[in-house]
Amino acid sequence: MKKLINNTILLGLFFVGCLGFSQQKQWTLKECVTYALEQNISVQQSLLDQDLAIIDENQAKANFLPNFNANGSFGINTGANINPATNQFENSTFQSASGGLSSGINIFSGLQNWKTLQRAQLNKIANTYQLEKMKDDISIFVANSFLSILANKERLKVLVAQNKVTKENIENTSKLLESGVLPKGDLLEIKATDATQLQQIILAENTLFISKLGLAQALQIEDYENFDIVDVDYNLIPETILENSPKTIAERAREEVNDVKIASQNLKIAQKDLELAKTGYFPTLSGFISYNTRWSSAQINPFTGEEINFIDQLYLFDGTSVGLRLNVPIFNQFTTRNQVKRSKLNVERLKLQEKQVVLDLESTVYQAYNDAKNSKKAYDAAIQVEEARKLAFNYAQERYNVGVSNAFDLSQSRAQYDTALSDVIRTKYDFIFSLKVLEFYFGIPITN
Structure with a gap:
């Protein structure tokens, strides 16, 4: 009996450990994107739209x-x-x-059924592009989060590491104060x-929690307290995408980005709608x-009376x-003619829209390329400033330790550091995200 109780306790501890492990799961970027999709x-609604497009295509075939x-x-x-049998009036x-x-x-009917089928097939492809665009937008949002x-x-x-150094300075200063070396x-x-540093740590913890909360909500995960991501080391940032010119990236983006595909x-579809509208001019023949x-x-049988x-x-x-x-259209209150005119105007409108989408994409790519270049410069400059401030702080710390400098000068140097x-x-993470955006336009998945 005692052995059974011990085994039960061990089994319970095992399940508790498993539960704790599952709650402490750390999510990778790929897992976050996959789960979000x-x-x-919105993605689920787009999948329903795809199902509707398939039904429309099947109906067009039918x-x-x-x-x-x-x-x-x-x-x-x-x-x-x-009397329906004799076709005579009977009282x-x-x-x-x-x-x-x-x-x-x-x-x-002017090939109406054939053109309707073609339109349904075009619409199904357009729904696919819409779904892929939505997935891309979600992936970028998740990556940024x-x-x-x-x-x-x-x-x-x-901040925690810096505060640790500050606490060591408090301990050392207290000793020097007791010995009369420092005021x-x-x-x-x-x-x-x-x-001040403790306040900054509290603020940083709150900021971190809010950023985790935002991503958890995007993933529809309710266990906010235990949600966490894998700590990824981005000290070495690949910059190969910047070896391409913005023109090359823009040309590749026109093939990869779904905005252009959707506009096209x-x-x-609008051109096919115009063809469908013109079928109203044709006579229809049916059997x-x-x-x-x-x-x-x-x-009643006239011979038998029955x-x-x-x-x-x-x-x-x-x-x-x-x-x-045979049905020949002669006049239908100009309905067909006006529908054809509307369809022509819609075609012209969408031609302009397609051109605008391409121009907007080129502008966005050039801006993203410029942002990446400037982010790189800002990051390199920040590293140089950080190295200089670190040396200055170390020098200020040494001067303070030997009593040459005061605590105010040390605090100022620390604040600058x-x-x-x-x-x-x-600047590092701004640079990383700008590179991710450029890679996305070049056709490289955001999770790579």
Whole structure:
């Protein structure tokens, strides 16, 4: 019994450990993007739009098939009514029924069915591009949020490390104060610096939590407290994308970015709508075949004086009709002409829109390239400033330790060094994101 209890306790601890491990999962950028695409409501709605586009395509294919219908009726007639069997007026009460089958097929309507199918296929492709664009936008948003968390983490680590040095200075200054080497004001100054740094740490922790919260909500993860991402080391940043000219990247972007594909596809759909509108000028030709029969309780056999039975009447009064139906449009209140005019204007509008999308994309790529170049310069400059501020702070620390400098000068040097460290972190992640954007325009997945 004791062994069973021990095993149960161990098993319970195992499950608790597993639960704790699952709660402490750290997400990679690829996992975040993949999960966001799976959970995003807009993506799910676009998938439904794709299903609707497939249904429209299937319906367009089905329009080539003939239709087939059945009809039937039953009635009780009183007073003067036409007997459906004799087609004569009879002033009596009788029952009657009729039924039939019919089928029709469109032979020619200006290739309307064929153009409708082509339009449905174009629309299905356009929905695919819309879905891919939405995925790209979500991926970029998640990547930006991911990098923001990394930047906030790095900033927090720097603040904690700097505060650790400050606490060591407080301890050393307290000893020097007791020995009479330094005045009490120096200790108070360093304690004030410590309090300021603690405030900065609290603010940095809050900023980090908010950035995690934002990404967790984008992923629709409710366990905000335990959500975290993998700490990725971006000290070595590949800059190969900058080896390409902005013109080369823009040309590649026209092939890769879905905005241009969507604009081009919408233009094709509008051109197909124009072709469909023009089919209204053509005559339509359709074929039909029908079979009908009828029955009446008032139908009497003239030789026997008895009512003709139901089955015999169905055979006696049946008939088949086969033929063609031609419809020639002559005047329909200028409906077709105005629809054609609207379609032409829509085509011209979408041609201009496609040109504008290409121009906007080129402008965006050149701006992104310029931002990446400037981010690189800002990052390199921030590193140089950080190195210089670090040397200055170390020198100020040495001067303070030997009593040549006071705590105020040390605090000023430390503040400048902290600012330099913050600038390095900010410019580094600005540079990383600008490179990610350029790679995206070049067709490289954002998760690479």
